[in-house]
Amino acid sequence: MLSRRKLIKRLSSGTLVGGLVGGALPITVTAAPTAAPKRDLFKELGVRTFINAAGTLTYMTGSLMHDEVLEAIQNGAKEFCLLDEIQDKVGAKIAQMVHSEAAVVTSGAFSGMTLGLAGILTGMDLKKVEQLPHLTGTGMKTEVICQKAHDIVYNHALTNTGCKIIQVETAEDVEKAINEKTALMHFLHIEADKGKIMHEEWVALGKKHNIPTSIDIAADVPPVENLWRFNEMGFSFVVVSGGKAMRGPQSAGLLMGKKDIISAARLHMPPRGFNIGRGMKVNKEEILGMYVALERFINEDHGKVWKMWEDNTAHIESAVKTVSGVKTDVHVPPLGNHTPTLRISWDPDKLHLTGKELQEALRKGDPSIEVGGSGPSHIGVTVWMLKPGQEKIVARRIKEELSKAAV
Numbered sequence: 001m002l003s004r005r006k007l008i009k010r011l012s013s014g015t016l017v018g019g020l021v022g023g024a025l026p027i028t029v030t031a032a033p034t035a036a037p038k039r040d041l042f043k044e045l046g047v048r049t050f051i052n053a054a055g056t057l058t059y060m061t062g063s064l065m066h067d068e069v070l071e072a073i074q075n076g077a078k079e080f081c082l083l084d085e086i087q088d089k090v091g092a093k094i095a096q097m098v099h100s101e102a103a104v105v106t107s108g109a110f111s112g113m114t115l116g117l118a119g120i121l122t123g124m125d126l127k128k129v130e131q132l133p134h135l136t137g138t139g140m141k142t143e144v145i146c147q148k149a150h151d152i153v154y155n156h157a158l159t160n161t162g163c164k165i166i167q168v169e170t171a172e173d174v175e176k177a178i179n180e181k182t183a184l185m186h187f188l189h190i191e192a193d194k195g196k197i198m199h200e201e202w203v204a205l206g207k208k209h210n211i212p213t214s215i216d217i218a219a220d221v222p223p224v225e226n227l228w229r230f231n232e233m234g235f236s237f238v239v240v241s242g243g244k245a246m247r248g249p250q251s252a253g254l255l256m257g258k259k260d261i262i263s264a265a266r267l268h269m270p271p272r273g274f275n276i277g278r279g280m281k282v283n284k285e286e287i288l289g290m291y292v293a294l295e296r297f298i299n300e301d302h303g304k305v306w307k308m309w310e311d312n313t314a315h316i317e318s319a320v321k322t323v324s325g326v327k328t329d330v331h332v333p334p335l336g337n338h339t340p341t342l343r344i345s346w347d348p349d350k351l352h353l354t355g356k357e358l359q360e361a362l363r364k365g366d367p368s369i370e371v372g373g374s375g376p377s378h379i380g381v382t383v384w385m386l387k388p389g390q391e392k393i394v395a396r397r398i399k400e401e402l403s404k405a406a407v
């Protein structure tokens with residue numbers, strides 16, 4: 001069905017057949033020409049598609065791009081331009097939007113970490129750019145300091161440069177760990193509460209010793225303010241995923257930060273090919289798609305979206321609670337994946353079903369549904385990746401399976 005906006009767009013571009021008087025919109029718009037997709041590639045390939053009640057998970061292909069993003073990608077695909085020029089111009093706009101000195105679209109938050117650190121290590125020295133990831137004998141720094149609780153798998157993005165991670169726990173540890181080999185102090189927002197040092201202190205420690213600081217906020221919008229909060233706080237660079245809640249291309253993200261770092265990071269990026277970042281290519285379509293996704297996300301009515309998430313969560317909650325022995329609660333993770341998160345749990349004496357079995361039943365059902373994590377007698381559900389109306393299907397299917405298990 002055509003949205004009102006699209007209809008208006010089609011009307012103004014003259015592609016819709018006439019017969020409308022004085023701008024009055026017809027009540028039924030279903031007769032408008034809708035181009036049916038010629039091929040259903042998922043079907044053709046036998047790839048299972050599903051309703052995503054789990055979240056913005058990489059292995060479930062992240063999020064669905066908004067129509068505006070798809071439009072940007074489609075239009076972008078029809079012209080040539082210089083890769084550097086489009087990065088320059090989009091980067092300047094993005095920097096304004098996120099209150100940083102500079103920015104660049106990367107192939108995700110992970111590559112943003114690699115490229116940001118690479119830029120710090122080499123500066124604008126092309127010989128050094130070519131030398132990475134081999135640091136020995138080059139005069140480049142070799143160590144990144146990170147709190148133990150923040151040292152997760154994604155730090156491989158940092159060690160890809162040849163650097164090693166030095167774990168610390170206290171501010172005193174940081175002071176001791178800093179030496180002439182220290183390139184960067186890295187922070188992981190989603191685990192901020194698990195470490196002993198919080199953001200401001202981390203930045204202050206870096207400033208005191210003249211060491212750049214970085215932060216990974218990959219999955220940590222909403223709230224939208226996080227896009228500029230850490231740039232304003234003084235982190236030297238910040239990385240975020242484009243293909244999670246922002247609903248840009250899954251293979252895009254943002255590297256934001258100090259001008260000198262971003263300029264140097266660019267030397268490690270395509271079209272240049274003498275560097276560790278050549279395989280982290282972002283095409284012009286993704287660059288434009290990311291730009292539009294960011295713009296749309298910033299301008300979105302976040303209050304309205306939040307209300308919709310709450311309503312849809314409540315709908316599922318009230319449906320499944322009618323099954324005797326079922327309990328629900330909603331919590332909002334404060335640091336990342338910040339969205340109402342429903343936990344549906346049950347009394348194992350009343351319902352003979354494990355979380356895994358329920359997950360599997362929903363997966364195998366028609367339509368297939370993926371839910372979040374499961375435990376012995378609970379599952380998790382989020383609604384932020386649902387298409388309008390899917391909350392009803394999710395509510396009905398979960399209730400059905402729970403009812404079947406009642407003894």
Ligand SMILES: *Cc1c(COP(=O)(O)O)cnc(C)c1O
Pocket residue numbers: 058107108109110111154190216218219240241242243252253
């Ligand atoms: C998702 C994620 C990443 C990787 O982000 P991409 O945009 O997929 O490269 C890095 N760090 C954290 C904490 C993440 O959640």
